[in-house]
Amino acid sequence: MSFVTKSTKYPIYILWALCFIIILSFVIITLNIKIENANTEDTKIMHVFESNLTEKLINKLKIKPTNLLEWKLSHYLTSYLNKNQKVKIYLISGISEKKSWEGQKFVQFTIEPYINCPSCSDDIEGFDFRSTYNEKCEVPTSYIRSDPNIWRTKQPFNVENLGKNSTIVSFIASHWTDFRKDWVPKLQTHIPVASFGEVYNNTDWNIHPDCEALEKNTKDHYEDFNAKDCIIEKYPFHLSIENSQEPDYSSEKFWDPFKLGVVPIVWGAPNTRSYLPHPKSAIFIEDYPNVEDLANHLKYLVENKTAYLEYHQWRNMTNWPDGFEKKAYMSMYNMECNICKEVARLRVIEERVEL
Ligand SMILES: *[C@@H]1O[C@H](CO)[C@@H](O)[C@H](O)[C@H]1NC(C)=O
Ligand SMILES: *[C@@H]1O[C@H](CO)[C@@H](O)[C@H](O)[C@H]1NC(C)=O
Ligand SMILES: *[C@@H]1O[C@H](CO)[C@@H](O)[C@H](O)[C@H]1NC(C)=O
Ligand SMILES: *[C@@H]1O[C@H](CO)[C@@H](O)[C@H](O)[C@H]1NC(C)=O
Ligand SMILES: *[C@@H]1O[C@H](CO)[C@@H](O)[C@H](O)[C@H]1NC(C)=O
Numbered sequence: 001m002s003f004v005t006k007s008t009k010y011p012i013y014i015l016w017a018l019c020f021i022i023i024l025s026f027v028i029i030t031l032n033i034k035i036e037n038a039n040t041e042d043t044k045i046m047h048v049f050e051s052n053l054t055e056k057l058i059n060k061l062k063i064k065p066t067n068l069l070e071w072k073l074s075h076y077l078t079s080y081l082n083k084n085q086k087v088k089i090y091l092i093s094g095i096s097e098k099k100s101w102e103g104q105k106f107v108q109f110t111i112e113p114y115i116n117c118p119s120c121s122d123d124i125e126g127f128d129f130r131s132t133y134n135e136k137c138e139v140p141t142s143y144i145r146s147d148p149n150i151w152r153t154k155q156p157f158n159v160e161n162l163g164k165n166s167t168i169v170s171f172i173a174s175h176w177t178d179f180r181k182d183w184v185p186k187l188q189t190h191i192p193v194a195s196f197g198e199v200y201n202n203t204d205w206n207i208h209p210d211c212e213a214l215e216k217n218t219k220d221h222y223e224d225f226n227a228k229d230c231i232i233e234k235y236p237f238h239l240s241i242e243n244s245q246e247p248d249y250s251s252e253k254f255w256d257p258f259k260l261g262v263v264p265i266v267w268g269a270p271n272t273r274s275y276l277p278h279p280k281s282a283i284f285i286e287d288y289p290n291v292e293d294l295a296n297h298l299k300y301l302v303e304n305k306t307a308y309l310e311y312h313q314w315r316n317m318t319n320w321p322d323g324f325e326k327k328a329y330m331s332m333y334n335m336e337c338n339i340c341k342e343v344a345r346l347r348v349i350e351e352r353v354e355l
Pocket of ligand 4: 304306307310
């Protein structure tokens with residue numbers, strides 16, 4: 001988990017500074033919105049801060065948010081209150097330390113699928129709450145690694161630049177799974193697949209010197225996201241075949257193509273469609289009766305630019321579906337703040353903060 005290792009290297013005060021800056025802007029933005037559209041419910045919330053309604057607020061925060069609106073509401077309240085709380089994010093599946101002060105929280109964080117690391121998601125005594133890809137946990141975190149609003153500005157892959165026999169599908173995987181091992185070679189019999197990972201390594205990085213340079217500069221092999229991104233951008237489609245089909249689990253293999261102007265070809269979480277930016281923004285392997293039909297569809301799309309661009313129409317939409325907005329809100333770059341806010345929520349409930 002490159003992100004995890006990397007984030008622990010930052011001095012903690014940088015994380016906190018960032019977190020507070022984001023929380024501050026969140027509060028300012030939210031306050032503006034609340035004041036503008038004050039309905040009865042909002043007025044009540046404003047009131048909470050203006051008078052002594054401690055109990056009401058605590059009761060409000062006891063309700064565990066289930067949808068995006070409730071999440072934002074709960075975060076709005078806790079952001080306002082999140083002053084000096086501390087949080088310790090443990091990156092391992094066990095606790096060896098005792099809490100150093102009353103009210104300190106231990107958070108179990110993992111974004112590995114269950115199949116790779118069952119013990120990462122298991123209930124472990126000592127953690128106060130979890131942050132995993134599973135939306136049922138207290139602070140779900142998606143694999144989205146940058147603000148999707150920036151993705152809008154990314155130009156879709158230009159299929160007009162492709163040659164007659166250009167390879168149109170890329171694949172990067174560090175290990176085989178049953179499905180990958182069976183399906184990728186089958187696709188290759190119908191359409192070339194440029195594969196750069198450790199398995200099915202059929203294409204040399206040096207065909208893209210800019211990507212090869214990035215790859216060579218990567219000291220830690222697991223932190224080569226920039227090199228991978230560079231490869232993904234070179235092809236109109238990217239194979240997003242997950243390790244397993246677990247609800248809510250979509251990795252960077254799924255999200256990065258959106259960021260890079262490319263269309264993902266998906267095998268993964270059974271509920272993936274519920275959090276797409278648009279129903280027609282990804283290609284699902286399961287929608288095709290056989291590999292050949294899918295291969296033919298891909299060939300058709302690169303020859304019909306209008307049809308290919310239909311998969312990018314989400315980039316121009318002003319409003320995205322809630323399912324996608326939710327994944328963006330629960331993205332990795334928001335994760336630390338979301339955890340802070342959950343800590344604040346718990347501390348309010350525990351009456352450890354003065355309102
Ligand atoms: C606010 O209410 C709490 C109980 O809900 C009470 O203990 C406290 O004294 C009140 N504070 C003020 C300033 O009225
Ligand atoms: C494309 O591939 C076909 C079949 O392999 C070959 O006959 C043809 O010469 C190739 N065209 C180009 C432009 O490379
Ligand atoms: C792919 O195979 C080539 C040749 O065997 C090797 O030089 C390269 O390091 C391999 N790349 C990866 C990512 O394993
Ligand atoms: C190309 O795609 C557009 C949009 O899906 C479609 O209306 C059009 O008929 C297609 N053209 C051809 C030649 O297939
Ligand atoms: C988005 O809108 C712009 C401006 O109207 C247009 O040029 C572009 O083709 C659109 N992009 C997509 C992916 O539909």
